[in-house]
Amino acid sequence: MALRHDWTKEEILEIYNKPLMELLYEAATVHRKHHDPNTVQVSTLLSIKTGGCPEDCGYCPQAARYHTDLEGNDLMSVNQVKAQALRAKEAGSSRVCMGAAWRNVRDGEEFDNVLEMVRTINKLDMEVCCTLGMITENQAQRLAEAGLYAYNHNLDTSEEYYKEVISTRGYEDRLKTIDNVRKTNVTVCSGGIIGMGESEEDRAGMLVALATLNPQPESVPINALVAVEGTPMEEQEPVPIWDMIRMVATTRIVMPETQVRLSAGRTQMSREGQAMCFFAGANSIFAGDKLLTTPNPDVAEDMEMFKMLGLNPQKAFAKKSKPESVEAENSRFTSKGEKPKWTRPDHTIDRNLQAHQKAKTKA
Numbered sequence: 304m305a306l307r308h309d310w311t312k313e314e315i316l317e318i319y320n321k322p323l324m325e326l327l328y329e330a331a332t333v334h335r336k337h338h339d340p341n342t343v344q345v346s347t348l349l350s351i352k353t354g355g356c357p358e359d360c361g362y363c364p365q366a367a368r369y370h371t372d373l374e375g376n377d378l379m380s381v382n383q384v385k386a387q388a389l390r391a392k393e394a395g396s397s398r399v400c401m402g403a404a405w406r407n408v409r410d411g412e413e414f415d416n417v418l419e420m421v422r423t424i425n426k427l428d429m430e431v432c433c434t435l436g437m438i439t440e441n442q443a444q445r446l447a448e449a450g451l452y453a454y455n456h457n458l459d460t461s462e463e464y465y466k467e468v469i470s471t472r473g474y475e476d477r478l479k480t481i482d483n484v485r486k487t488n489v490t491v492c493s494g495g496i497i498g499m500g501e502s503e504e505d506r507a508g509m510l511v512a513l514a515t516l517n518p519q520p521e522s523v524p525i526n527a528l529v530a531v532e533g534t535p536m537e538e539q540e541p542v543p544i545w546d547m548i549r550m551v552a553t554t555r556i557v558m559p560e561t562q563v564r565l566s567a568g569r570t571q572m573s574r575e576g577q578a579m580c581f582f583a584g585a586n587s588i589f590a591g592d593k594l595l596t597t598p599n600p601d602v603a604e605d606m607e608m609f610k611m612l613g614l615n616p617q618k619a620f621a622k623k624s625k626p627e628s629v630e631a632e633n634s635r636f637t638s639k640g641e642k643p644k645w646t647r648p649d650h651t652i653d654r655n656l657q658a659h660q661k662a663k664t665k666a
């Protein structure tokens with residue numbers, strides 16, 4: 304059956320609110336048609352530049368304007384990244400995702416170093432993903448040429464609720480970056496976070512935005528908010544496991560070929576809860592004891608869970624062949640010294656302003 308790109312919010316809400324057993328059965332059936340249900344892709348997320356971000360994402364401890372206990376660091380060296388990637392590979396990861404707390408990529412030495420990191424990890428026969436903020440088409444081309452496998456840029460939530468989470472750039476900026484990535488052979492990873500105070504309509508709205516992209520993202524991370532002290536969302540209650548299961552199952556049904564990734568929030572989930580998510584169609588996780596800055600289960604614990612559930616880690620390049628890496632000196636693309644343009648929405652968010660104010664008093 305051809306993939307649908309015309310999902311409506313009403314249809315998605317109807318799926319999300321089905322009796323749970325029916326929803327699980329339908330999601331598991333779709334999952335089995337498109338994937339091996341016993342294989343789960345394992346990624347390691349590496350924070351290559353931590354903290355000091357100028358954006359005001361309400362969930363993020365890396366935003367400079369909030370007061371969290373986060374220890375920031377400058378961009379890692381290529382050798383440090385290589386060592387970490389080798390460790391991740393040994394522990395069973397097939398993909399390394401490098402995250403930098405940047406609003407957008409700026410052409411120059413730091414970006415050149417990131418391109419070298421991409422080449423280095425690609426040569427280790429691992430899939431390489433980056434999440435670096437907004438990028439231009441030229442920057443996406445340069446990443447593709449270096450051998451990037453995936454680019455992550457989350458939509459976070461619905462377009463409507465986005466205005467309650469971030470005030471420093473618009474939803475359309477997010478879509479523009481995804482569009483720039485789509486102009487290359489790099490795969491798209493884009494998802495969001497639940498538990499930020501959004502409604503079920505917002506959850507469905509985010510899935511509409513993702514599922515109506517053509518092609519749909521190859522990977523969709525579903526995060527449960529980890530409420531970090533000092534951020535505007537520090538008082539949010541943990542999201543119920545049933546909501547996670549429903550969200551995963553619905554994502555699986557509307558995006559059958561996508562890898563649905565269980566992301567942040569796994570430390571708050573029992574193994575039984577995670578097992579239900581795998582049954583509902585999740586087929587990817589982040590491994591490693593840290594997810595950028597928030598806690599994550601230990602790799603050994605995950606491997607024990609895999610053994611118990613009879614799951615196997617997916618091999619690198621199982622879904623798409625390894626991209627070629629062009630060395631810097633042979634590059635067809637030159638740095639244009641450009642800065643992505645983004646919209647400056649003229650709205651403010653009370654809880655973000657309050658968290659900023661509180662941070663100033665603490666400092």
Ligand code: SF4
Pocket residue numbers: 356357358359360363364365366403404405406436
């Ligand atoms: S989510 Fe990314 S863009 Fe937003 S504040 Fe955190 S590091 Fe910056």
